[in-house]
Amino acid sequence: MAQTLFRTGLVLGTKSSDKLNAGEVIVGDGGMVLQLERRGYVKAGHWTPEAAVQNPEAVRQLHREFLRAGADVLQTFTFYCSDDKLELSGNVTNITGAQINEAACDLAREVADEGNALVAGCVSQTPCYLSNRNETEVKSLFKKQMDEFLKKDIDFFIAEFFRYAEEAAWAVQVLKTSGKTVGATLCISPHGDMNGLPPGECAVHLVKAGADIVGVNCHLDPTACIQTVKLMKEGLDKAGLKGHLMIQPLGCQTPECNLTGYISLPEYPFALECRTLTRWDVHKYAREAYDAGIRYIGGCCGFEAYHIRAISEELRAERGFLPPASEKHGLWGAGLELHTKPWVRARAQREYWENLLPASGRPKCPSMATPADE
Structure with missing residues (x-):
């Protein structure tokens, strides 16, 4: 191990697209919501991120573990942080979305600066989209969150965990007004989104809306997610469009729910550990994703720090270094x-x-x- 170059003082560009345009690999972080629920800081079912305000040290520590494992990007812990979702979830603490967004940005930036990583401000699906499909109302929620992020030092945006390409495109359209790089990921299967729009057409829809990076996250295991991103790439190629590819799958094996996703498993959400990927599964996943042309490779729910370390180790030759978390075990x-x-x-x-x-x-x-x- 003595000859290995470990990550020290890595300098990243101000935008994720700087690295992607240069053909470099970006290693994303892992799942925040599920890990913090298991540690006693998030309420299952609601999955809202009040912990950024209530238990900042827990959020800070998880960010730090992902950074030490080799993550180039730390996502703000702002999943389900739209005001309508907080209200629907019975937010009896009266913690506002603005407070959560501000705290989450500060925590991610504090830790990211310890390793010169990037901070991604994240927005996700809104309950009001399903209730009324009102474009103006949905976009106003995204804009409010975006404006709060822009008061802080973030590097780019990710619109994640969207089941409908239409809503994701609305999010992209709003976020692009910031002038920053925007990634968009859908939690869909190879069958397409909930409206039946095939993955290739979803990708086209997102890139035309302004997304710089497109892909999938959560809901399904790496095998299904890689298949979906390949279909997205085919759609973009056929349409003559360019977009960087991103993947952050579920950290569990889900072979028998390749349409509905892990929420249909009998083990969801309290017994998923029996399906957890091994670090060797993740080595294989990282290589297959890279060989498929995907350059933003990370994880979502179920991905722990040692999974992110496995990605970093598998792609050490392409990145030119190993993370500090690899020093101990070889x-x-x-x-x-x-x-x-x-x-x-x-x-x-x-x-x-x-x-x-x-x-x-x-x-x-x-x-x-x-x-x-x-």
Whole structure:
């Protein structure tokens, strides 16, 4: 490991597109909402981000773990932070969206500056879109959040977790008025969005709205998400449009819900750990995503810091460095070479972990479920 260049004083451009235009890889961060719920700071079901105000140290620490694992971007903890969602979720604390947005931006920037990372201001789907499809009302929510972000030091925007390409496009149109780079990700399957719009057409819709980066996040595992982004790329190529590709999948295996997503699993949301990706699954995912032409590669719900480290390690040659979090354990289990047990020392090699078929450890485990025909 002595010859490895670790990340020290990495200087990034002021926009994510600076790196992407140069053909560089951007490693995103992991899931905030699910991790903070597991740690006791977020309420399941509502998933709203009051913790940015109530428990800033918890949010700060999670950001720091992702940064140490190699993330180039820290997303503000502002998922579901539209005023209508906070009201619908029974926000008895009277913490406003503006307070959350301000605190979340400050926390992300504080930690990002520790490693010269970028900060992405994030907006997500709104309940009022489903209730009335009123473009003016929906856009006003996005603009309010955008204006709050612009008071802070953010580098670019991400519109994430949209089930409808139309609503995502509305978000992009608003965010582009800032003059900053805008990424847009949908939580859709290879079948398309909830209106049945195919992934390729969704991507075209988003790029025409002004998105610089398009892709998918959450809801489905890496295999399904890579397939979806490939279809998005095909759609853009066919339309003669250019857009950088982004992927931040679910950190769980979801082979039998390749249309509806993980919320239809019986384990959602309190027993998903049995489906968690191993770090070796993530190595494979990162390589497949890179080979598919995707250059913004991260994770969403279920992705922990060690998953982000796995992305960083798999793409170390392309990035030219390893993160500090790789110093202790060595690549491909090399740290096991000094173990006292010979059968454990024998696992200090890439071949062992690449060929491993992980067991669940649960009697009569249904983990080999047959993917549904959807």
